[in-house]
Amino acid sequence: MLLVEKPQPGIAVVTFNRPEAMNALSKALRAALQQAMAELDADPEVKVIVLTGAGERAFTAGLDLKELGVDGLYAANAREPEINPARAVLACSKPIIGAINGVAITGGFEVALACDVLICSTNARFADTHGRVGITPGWGLSQKLSRVIGPYRAKELSLTGNFLSAAQAYDWGLVNRVVGPAELMPAALKLAGEMASIEADMLVTYKAMIDDGYALSLGDGLELEHARSLAHNVEVTPEMVEARRLAVQARGRSQ
Numbered sequence: 001m002l003l004v005e006k007p008q009p010g011i012a013v014v015t016f017n018r019p020e021a022m023n024a025l026s027k028a029l030r031a032a033l034q035q036a037m038a039e040l041d042a043d044p045e046v047k048v049i050v051l052t053g054a055g056e057r058a059f060t061a062g063l064d065l066k067e068l069g070v071d072g073l074y075a076a077n078a079r080e081p082e083i084n085p086a087r088a089v090l091a092c093s094k095p096i097i098g099a100i101n102g103v104a105i106t107g108g109f110e111v112a113l114a115c116d117v118l119i120c121s122t123n124a125r126f127a128d129t130h131g132r133v134g135i136t137p138g139w140g141l142s143q144k145l146s147r148v149i150g151p152y153r154a155k156e157l158s159l160t161g162n163f164l165s166a167a168q169a170y171d172w173g174l175v176n177r178v179v180g181p182a183e184l185m186p187a188a189l190k191l192a193g194e195m196a197s198i199e200a201d202m203l204v205t206y207k208a209m210i211d212d213g214y215a216l217s218l219g220d221g222l223e224l225e226h227a228r229s230l231a232h233n234v235e236v237t238p239e240m241v242e243a244r245r246l247a248v249q250a251r252g253r254s255q
Contacts, residue, residue: 002032003054004040007189010047010196012040019055024064025085025107027075034081034088041092047200048192049092051115052099056123056181059100062107076107077138086139089114093204095195099188100124100175103163110139113148116207118175119191121184124166126174132161147214149174205232 003015014036016023025033040046053059063075074083081088089096089111098115105127112118112126128145130137146154149172157164166178179187195203209228213221 001026001029002036004036006046008193010045011050011189011192012043012046012048013050013052013185013189014040015051016053016060019053019057021064022058022061022103023053023055023108024061024066025111026064027067027083029064030075030085030088031082033085034091037081037088037092041094044200047094047196047198047203049094049096050099050185050188050192051089051096051111052185052188053101056102056121058102058108059098059104059124060108060111061103061105062109076135084139086110086114093208094200095192095203095207097188097192097195099184100126100166101181101184103127106130106133106137106141107139110137110141110144113140113144117191119177119179119184119188120166120169120175121181122166122178123181124169124175124178126157126164126169127161128158129161131159 001016001018003013003017005013005015007013014033016025016029016033018024018026018029023029037049040049067075078084079087081091085107095117096115098112098118098120100112100118100120102121102123103125104112106129109126109128128137128141130141136142142158145157148154153172156162164172164174166175169175170178177187205228209225213224216224
C-alpha cells in the first residue's frame with residue numbers, strides 16, 4: 001500500500017498505492033508512511049523525497065471513511081506521526097516535493113500542505129470538505145491554508161467545500177507549477193535532482209531556517225536567522241566558498 005523507490009542517486013519516491021480506494025489514508029497506510037519517512041530521514045543516501053499517489057484519480061482522498069469509527073475520529077486530531085500523516089511528513093528534515101497527481105481532499109489536502117514544494121498535474125484538484133463532513137480539521141489545514149493563499153480565499157474554500165482546480169491553485173499561489181499528467185513525475189524528479197545537487201546538510205539547515213522563521217514574527221525570524229547563520233558560517237572556509245562559487249558559475253553557463 002506504500003511504495004518506496006530510489007530512481008536516481010539522492011532521491012526517494014514515496015507513493016500512496018491504494019488507487020482502488022483513491023489512496024485513502026487507512027490506519028495501516030498512515031503507519032507505513034511514518035515508518036518510511038523516518039527511515040528515509042535517517043538514510044544518508046537520500047537527500048530529497050518525492051511524495052505522490054498511484055494512478056491519475058487521487059493523490060489521496062484523506063482518511064479512509066470505512067474506518068471512521070472511534071479510532072478514525074481520534075485520528076482526525078491525533079498528534080502522533082504514526083497516526084497523523086501530516087506530522088509524519090513534517091517530521092522529516094529533508095525537502096519533500098509533493099507531486100499531486102489527482103484529487104487531494106480534506107486530510108489529503110493537509111498532507112499536501114505539509115510538503116515543501118507542490119507540483120501538480122492538470123488532473124489535480126483540492127478540496128476541504130471538513131465543514132460538510134462536520135469534523136473540524138486537526139492536521140493543520142485551518143491554519144496553514146490561510147497562510148499560503150490568504151484568509152479570504154481560505155474561507156471561500158473551507159466554508160463551501162468547493163473544489164479548486166489545478167490552474168486556480170497555481171493562480172492562488174498554492175502550487176509551484178502545473179504540468180500534464182505524463183510530465184508530473186519527470187518534472188518532480190528534475191526538481192528533486194536540482195535540490196539533490198546541493199550538500200545534504202545545507203538542504204536540511206536551510207529548510208529548517210525557513211520553516212522555523214516563518215512560524216515567528218519578522219523580527220524574531222530575523223533574530224533566528226542571525227543566530228543560526230553565525231553558528232553555521234563560522235565553519236565555512238574561504239576555500240570552500242571559492243570551490244562552490246566556481247561550481248555555481250559552471251552550472252550557470254550550462255543552463
